[in-house]
Amino acid sequence: MALCCAISNEVPEVPVVSPVSGAIFEKRLIVLYIKDNGTDPINGQELHEDQLIEIKTPPVSKPKPPSATSIPAILKALQDEWDAVMLSSFTLRQQLQTARQELSHSLYQHDAACRVIARLNKEVTAAREALATLKPQSGQLAAAPGGSDDASAAADEGLTPELIAQLEATAQRLTSERKQRSKRPPEQLIGPEAMRQFRCTRSHVGLHSAGQPGILCLDLAPDDRRIVTGGVDKNVVVFDRETEQVHAVLKGHAKRVTRALFLTANEDMVASSSLDSTVRIWHVPTGQVAHTLRGHSDAVTGLSLHATGDLLLSCGRDGVWALNDVRAGRVLVRVRDSQPLTCAQFHPDGLILAAGTEDSLIKVWDVKQRSNVANFPGHSGPVSALAFSENGYYLATAAEDALIKLWDLRKLKNFKTLTLNEAHEIRHLEFDQSGSYLAVAGTDVRVYLVKQWDLLATFSEHTATATGVRFGSQARFLVSASMDRSVKVYGEPEEE
Numbered sequence: 001m002a003l004c005c006a007i008s009n010e011v012p013e014v015p016v017v018s019p020v021s022g023a024i025f026e027k028r029l030i031v032l033y034i035k036d037n038g039t040d041p042i043n044g045q046e047l048h049e050d051q052l053i054e055i056k057t058p059p060v061s062k063p064k065p066p067s068a069t070s071i072p073a074i075l076k077a078l079q080d081e082w083d084a085v086m087l088s089s090f091t092l093r094q095q096l097q098t099a100r101q102e103l104s105h106s107l108y109q110h111d112a113a114c115r116v117i118a119r120l121n122k123e124v125t126a127a128r129e130a131l132a133t134l135k136p137q138s139g140q141l142a143a144a145p146g147g148s149d150d151a152s153a154a155a156d157e158g159l160t161p162e163l164i165a166q167l168e169a170t171a172q173r174l175t176s177e178r179k180q181r182s183k184r185p186p187e188q189l190i191g192p193e194a195m196r197q198f199r200c201t202r203s204h205v206g207l208h209s210a211g212q213p214g215i216l217c218l219d220l221a222p223d224d225r226r227i228v229t230g231g232v233d234k235n236v237v238v239f240d241r242e243t244e245q246v247h248a249v250l251k252g253h254a255k256r257v258t259r260a261l262f263l264t265a266n267e268d269m270v271a272s273s274s275l276d277s278t279v280r281i282w283h284v285p286t287g288q289v290a291h292t293l294r295g296h297s298d299a300v301t302g303l304s305l306h307a308t309g310d311l312l313l314s315c316g317r318d319g320v321w322a323l324n325d326v327r328a329g330r331v332l333v334r335v336r337d338s339q340p341l342t343c344a345q346f347h348p349d350g351l352i353l354a355a356g357t358e359d360s361l362i363k364v365w366d367v368k369q370r371s372n373v374a375n376f377p378g379h380s381g382p383v384s385a386l387a388f389s390e391n392g393y394y395l396a397t398a399a400e401d402a403l404i405k406l407w408d409l410r411k412l413k414n415f416k417t418l419t420l421n422e423a424h425e426i427r428h429l430e431f432d433q434s435g436s437y438l439a440v441a442g443t444d445v446r447v448y449l450v451k452q453w454d455l456l457a458t459f460s461e462h463t464a465t466a467t468g469v470r471f472g473s474q475a476r477f478l479v480s481a482s483m484d485r486s487v488k489v490y491g492e493p494e495e496e
Contacts, residue, residue, distance in 0.1 A: 003015045003024050003055070003057065004024065005024060005025050005026040005029065006023040006024060006025055006041070006042060007025055007026065007029045007030065007033065007041060008026055008029060010026070012024065012025065012026035012027070013026065014026065014027040014028070014054065015027070015054070015055040015057060016030060016052040016053060016054050016055060017052070017053045017055055018030070018040050018042070018047060018051070018052065018053075019051055019053060020040040020042075020043065020045045020046075020047050020051070021040045021042035021043045021045070023040070023041075023042045024055070025041075025052075027052065027054070030052065031049055031052075034047055034048065034049050035049075129252055129289060129292070158332060158333060159323070159332060159333060159367075159368065163332075164368055166308060166310075167306075167308065167311075167350055167351060167367065167368065168351070170306075170307050170308050170349075170350055171307075171349040171350055171351050174307055174348060174349050174350075175349060175392075178348075178390070178391060178392065181434075186434055186474055188474045188476075189434050189436060189474045189475055190474060190475040190476055190492075192449050192454075192456055194492060195437065195447055195449075195456045195457055195475070196456050196457055197492055197493065198447075198457050198459075198477075198478065198490045198491055198492060199490065199491070199492075199493050200459060200461045200488050200489070200490055201477075201489050201490065201491045201493070201494060202241070202488065202489040203461070203486055203487070203488045203489075204239065204241065204244065204486060204487045204488075204489075205484075205485055205486045205487075206485065207229055207231075207237045207239055207246065207485065207487060208229070208231035208232070208233050208235060208237060208485050209231070209232075209233035209235070210485065211233070212231070212232045212233040212234075212256075213232065213483065213484070213485045214231060214232035214233075214464075214467075214483040214484075214485065215229045215230070215231050215232075215467060215468070215481040215482060215483065215485060215486075215487065216230050216231060216232060216256060216257060216258060216467050216468075216481075216483075217229065217230045217257065217258060217259045217260050217467060217468050217481070218230075218260070218467070218468030218469070218470060218479065218480070218481035218487065219260055219261040219262055219468075219470060220262075220470040220471075220472065220479055221262045222262070224472045224473050224477075225240055225241060225242050226238060226239065226240055226241070226247065226262070227239045227240075227241055227479060227487060228260045228261065228262060228270050229260060229468075229481055229487065230256075230257025230258065230259065230260035230272055230274075231256070231257060231485075232256045232483075233256075234251070234253045234254065234255060234256055234257060234274070235249055235250065235251055235253075235257070236249075236250035236251075236253075236257055236260050236270060236272045236282065237249050237250070238250070238270060238284050239487070241479070241487075241489060247284060248282075248284045248285075248287050249287070250270065250272070250280075250282045250284075250287055252280060252289055253272065253274040253276055253278070253280065254274070254276040255274050255275035255276040255299075256274065256275050257272050257273070257274050258273050258274060258275060258299065258300060258301055258302075259271075259272065259273045259300070259301075259302060259303040260272040260273075260303075261303055261304075261305060263281070263305060263309060263312075263326055268283060268284050268285055269281060269282065269283060269284065269290065269326070270282045270284055271303055271305070271312055271326070272303075273300035273301070273302070273303050273314060274299070274300060275299040275300075276299075277294070277296045277297060277298055277299060277300060277316065277318075278292055278293065278294055278296075278300065279292075279293040279295070279296075279300055279303065279312070279314050279324060280292050280293070281293070281312075281326060281329060290329065291326075291328075291329025291330075292329075293312075293314070293322075293324050293329065293330070293331060294331075295314060295320065295322035295324065295331040295334055296314065296316035296318050296320055296322065297316075297318045297320075298316050298317040298318035298340075299316055299317045300314055300315070300316045301315055301316055301317060301340075301341060301342050301343060302314065302315040302316075302341065302342070302343040302344040302345070302355070303344075304344055304345040304346045304353070305326075305346070306346050306350045307346070307348065307349070307350045308350065309326070310325065310326055310327060311323050311324065311325065311326065311332075311350075312324040312325075312326050313344055313345070313346055313353055314344075315341035315342075315343065315344035315355050316340075316341060317340040317341070317342075317358075318336075318340070319336050319337045319338060319339055319340050319341060320334050320335065320336050320337070320341070321334075321335050321337070321341060321344055321353070321355055321365070322334045322335070323367070333370060335365070335370045337355070337357065337363065337372075339357040339358055339359050339361070340357065340358045341355050341356065341357055341358075342356045342357065342358055342382050342383050342384065343355070343356045343383060343384070343385055343386055344356070344386075345386055345387060345388060346367075346388075347388050347392060347409075348388055348389075348390055348391075348392045349392055350367065351366070351367055351368065352364055352365060352366055352367060352373070353365050353367060354386055354388070354395055354397075356382070356383025356384070356385075356386050356397065356399075357382070357383060358382040358383075359382075360377070360378075360379040360380050360381055360382065360383060360399055360401075361375055361376070361377055361379075361383070362375070362376040362377075362379070362383060362386060362395070362397050362407075363375050363376075364376070364409075374412050376395075376397065376405075376407050376412075376414070378405055378414055379397065379398075379399035379401055379403065379405065380399065380400070380401040381399045381400030381401050382399060382400060383397060383398070383399045384398050384399055384400060384425075384426055384427055385397070385398045385426055385427060385428050385429040386398070386429060387429040387430055387431055387438075388431070389431045389435040389438075389450065390431055390432070390433055390434060390435035391435045392409070393408065393409055393410060394406055394407065394408065394409070394431075394435075394450075395407040395409055396429045396431070396438055397429070398426035398429055398440070398442075399426075400425075402419070402420045402421060402422055402423070402424040402425075402426065403417055403418065403419055403420070404417070404418040404420070404426065404429070404438075404440065405417050405418075406418075406453075416453055418448065418453060421443075423443075424442060424443045425442040425443045425465055426440060426441075426442040426443075427441050427442045427465060427466065427467045427468070428440075428441040428442070428466070428467060428468050428469055429441075430469050430470060430471060431450070431471075432471035432475040433471065433473065433474075433475075434474070434475065435450060436449070436450050436475065437449060437450060437456070437471065437475055438450055439469040439470075439471060439478060440469070441466035441467060441468055441469035441480055441481075442465060442466055443465060443466075444458055444459060444460045444462070444466065445458070445459040445460075445462070445466050445469055445478070445480045445488075445490070446458050446459075447478070457490075459478075459480070459488075459490055461488055462480065462482035462484055462486065462488065463482075463484040464482050464483035464484040465482060465483045466480050466481065466482045466483075467481055467482060467483060468480065468481040469481075476491065477489055477490060477491035478490040478491070
């Protein structure tokens with residue numbers, strides 16, 4: 001039952017009742033009436049606003065006016081609603097497009113800021129490396145004109161008469177010692193039968209980053225304890241195989257490390273080469289670069305230390321082999337060949353060197369005259385490895401043709417060829433210190449008996465290509481590195 005206002009005869013929005021007459025009124029109408037007359041409109045008795053009693057009723061929906069009940073009016077109302085919805089949708093799409101543009105602009109600014117930060121970090125790193133390089137040299141070398149950051153940027157200095165005399169004296173001394181050793185083979189040298197019994201005794205993994213897996217080179221210190229490795233992760237790692245502790249992780253190369261070796265004159269110093277075209281001399285205890293040699297314009301592919309311990313041979317894809325002064329940190333000699341060089345090594349006497357080229361040729365050079373004195377053809381594909389025997393008579397070479405060729409340096413001819421499987425890869429060759437054994441690293445690790453050239457042992461513990469191999473003193477053990485990030489040690493089985 002709907003209430004009805006006694007004044008307007010309509011349903012009141014806020015109904016109140018008068019206690020004087022008991023009639024129901026719309027509150028706003030009766031309040032106006034009382035202000036004007038002060039009496040109840042029904043019986044004329046005196047009435048005040050505070051006497052009105054408000055009635056609590058559920059809200060009442062007012063009927064639509066007659067003008068809104070016709071079909072045209074309803075269609076118009078629906079059209080108005082549709083227009084409002086479309087306008088709202090258009091406004092939202094505009095806001096979304098604006099938000100996308102603002103977000104894109106913010107992301108672009110963020111990306112640009114990240115690039116700037118990365119470039120600045122790279123420049124800071126380069127500046128620190130240059131500073132570390134200049135500090136050890138500040139007391140030895142004068143600054144080059146034009147502000148060069150490295151001594152090797154200067155012109156080649158050549159071999160001084162004093163240095164040539166030192167090379168000749170060293171060669172004579174080594175030749176004399178070699179003749180005496182040839183009369184008495186080392187008593188403690190491991191025999192062939194013992195070599196056949198070698199097994200993998202230790203495996204060291206995790207020396208280099210798992211994100212960029214692979215060890216590309218390896219060297220063993222004269223103390224038979226420390227191992228240096230260079231990896232795809234651009235780092236050089238010095239590792240103690242007995243304590244299984246990492247002594248140093250040397251960071252600074254911009255690309256993968258191709259060669260790493262200990263400098264015999266000072267075991268606290270390590271040399272490394274890289275695809276970034278530099279050769280770095282490291283001080284292991286501090287982990288800092290002592291010298292950065294920039295004698296190449298392309299990737300450096302080979303390193304070899306002279307018997308004096310003062311000269312470092314480097315070769316690269318730019319076709320240059322260079323002689324570097326390890327102590328002073330400067331390039332002494334640069335000789336350019338017509339072909340990119342893939343590997344190089346000093347002869348044990350140090351007066352000649354051999355270098356392999358990408359066109360499958362092995363070239364022998366006279367160090368003092370810087371002249372090409374002999375060439376050994378016969379391989380197919382780039383030369384991948386070469387090694388001189390300790391007696392200085394033999395040169396072992398390998399290329400992508402899966403052949404190991406043995407050359408007699410006295411007769412300048414190939415006297416033996418070891419043929420491996422067609423798909424066999426050869427990455428490194430190494431004679432032991434007595435010249436009795438030849439180790440081969442590649443698809444697997446192999447040891448051959450020199451002169452008879454019998455295969456004594458084959459080790460297949462690596463799960464990827466072996467890239468480096470070294471003999472311990474008296475061939476008592478063998479160490480190898482591989483692209484599987486592991487360094488393995490082979491020796492006689494340990495007694496339980």
